[in-house]
Amino acid sequence: xxxxxxxxxxxxxxxCEWEYKVIGTNVDEMIxxxxxxxxxxxxxxxxxxxxxxxKYFSLNLKVFVESETIRDIIFAKLKANEFxxxxx
Numbered sequence: 054x055x056x057x058x059x060x061x062x063x064x065x066x067x068x069c070e071w072e073y074k075v076i077g078t079n080v081d082e083m084i085x086x087x088x089x090x091x092x093x094x095x096x097x098x099x100x101x102x103x104x105x106x107x108k109y110f111s112l113n114l115k116v117f118v119e120s121e122t123i124r125d126i127i128f129a130k131l132k133a134n135e136f137x138x139x140x141x
Contacts, residue, residue: 071124073114074101074141075131080110082136090130091116109138 077083080100087098094116101111114131118124131140 065121067121068117068119071116071118071127073116073128073131074111075114075137076109076111076139076141077134077137078109079136080112082134083110083112086131086134086137087112087114090127 075083075087084098087096091114096114096116098115099113101113103110116127118127128140131137
């Protein structure tokens with residue numbers, strides 16, 4: 054968890070737009086997982102970067118979340134997939 058200079062959690066007002074960077078090894082599988090994680094929600098998905106050797110890919114996901122719980126559930130669903138190596 055990221056803390057501010059006073060070691061406190063940031064104050065996030067919900068609902069809000071939230072962004073995730075999803076890094077993994079198979080773009081097609083990553084897209085499937087993202088679509089399942091945000092099913093029924095409006096979202097924007099864009100390609101970001103490819104590693105120099107072409108092994109890792111990153112996608113930017115922007116989604117409107119209603120609460121911290123929803124935000125955390127999306128994160129957990131993304132992180133649980135074998136093709137997703139990191140979620141920021």
